[in-house]
Amino acid sequence: MDYIVMDLEWNQNPYGKSNYHNDMPFEIIEIGAVRVSENREILDSYQQVIHPRVYKKLHYKIQEITHFTNEELSHGKDFKRAIVEFLDWCGDDYMFCTWGSMDLTELQKNMRHYKLERILDFPLFYVDLQKMFSLRYDDGHMKRTLTSAVEFLNIEEDKGFHRALSDAYYTARVMQTMDYEKYKDRLSIDTFYPPRIKEEEIFVRFDQYTKLVTREFLSKEDLFEEEEVRSLKCNKCDKPLDVLIDWFSDSGKTYYCLGKCNEHGYVRGKIRVKKLEEDSFYAIKIMKSTDEEGANGIYEKQENIREKRRERRQRSLEKEIVVDEIWEEEEDDD
Incomplete structure (x- = not known):
């Protein structure tokens, strides 16, 4: 079995939340992935720019972070074709590995928008390397950025961040460098489709x-x-x-x-x-x-929850007393 270390870049509505699509707030504009063997050797890579159909203009923050241009996106591949090509590249025996859980969620939201539903395995087990890193080096709850993890492990930064393929590469390098064998059984379960x-x-x-x-x-x-x-x-x-x-x-x-x-x-x-x-x-x-x-x-x-409830009840009671006093004063004036 191979690991498909995946990263996505996405765009969002450049005009704010008023006109965004509820079913797809983030539109994927790039897929990047690195194939890693069971002994964590990098074997192959995949990269594809996606031509956006929903949010056709780049949000200024996305443009600032990724350095994409609208012209570059206009030459990208249609999402449906790209995802079929990508899954074909993944093969038959693989497990996704991501930095956090959001990439798999947004991938499936985009797939559902284009009527490509329930194509991935069920149940969908995957490696959340961000969680494993936190279990190994932090408190199990802290969520470091990929950049921070790379710096922490003193991994050579020979590529820029915030493009799909380079971030997938750095995620694979973290996987190679950390004590992965100790935590490899701590798999996550994707519940986009429960x-x-x-x-x-x-x-x-x-x-x-x-x-x-x-x-x-x-x-x-x-x-x-x-x-x-x-x-x-x-x-x-x-x-x-x-x-x-x-x-x-x-x-x-x-x-x-x-x-x-x-x-x-x-x-x-x-x-x-x-x-x-x-x-x-x-x-x-x-x-x-x-x-x-x-x-x-x-x-x-x-006990903390009980104390908060007591405080809320006390505040509510005090408000009722104040209201009653105001009513009594008004009745006296009448």
Whole structure:
């Protein structure tokens, strides 16, 4: 299997948000990719400029960053032809590797706009090298720019940044230079097209956590009625946990829990509820091994949320008191 280290450049509406296309806010104007073998040797490359059909004039910021010209884009290839050619170049046995998750999302939005839907593999596993770099060198949450990562690893900067092929090349060089073997199993799952039926749901077990991507539900209530969603099980042995903190939410979008396995210790849970365009919902659930410090973090998060709610209730009560006093004063004046 080869890695297709991919990068995209895109344009956006030069006239602001008032006239942009909801289904495609960013239009791809260049595809760049580097083929890397399993032992991380660079084998081949692909590059193609795309002739824009939606946002035909370059946004001034895009022009400033990429140094594209409108004339250069006018000689580009039609998107449909380019994507067919690119996927043919990728071959049959490959995995995408990107710096962050946005490239795959925008690629599929552009493909959907041109009626090229669900062509990529499902489920779509890929390497998010930005996430792996953060796990190795930062805190696992920080998102460095590609430029910053290249500087951090002292990789020779023999090409300019912010063009698709050169950025794909630098991403491949980061892959070659960092401790990739240690993190190569930490694959990401693209959820642009979530599972539609029970049989399509995605469950993956990693070394320290499990991840479940559910099918679509018509409401959050239906979603949480699903046993696999609301249950608390150990990510190592799948046995039911002793519930220390049941599911609670900060905003109705992210839910947290804490449990303990008699054999494997503390396990913290996280559910992200995602809303689809059709007003349906799906969830990404992670159950992850943690230590006492991580467990205390869940307790603190729950208490912080409770405190914020108490403060909101107090402010609301104070407003009601002020309103009542104003009404009483007006009644006295009458």
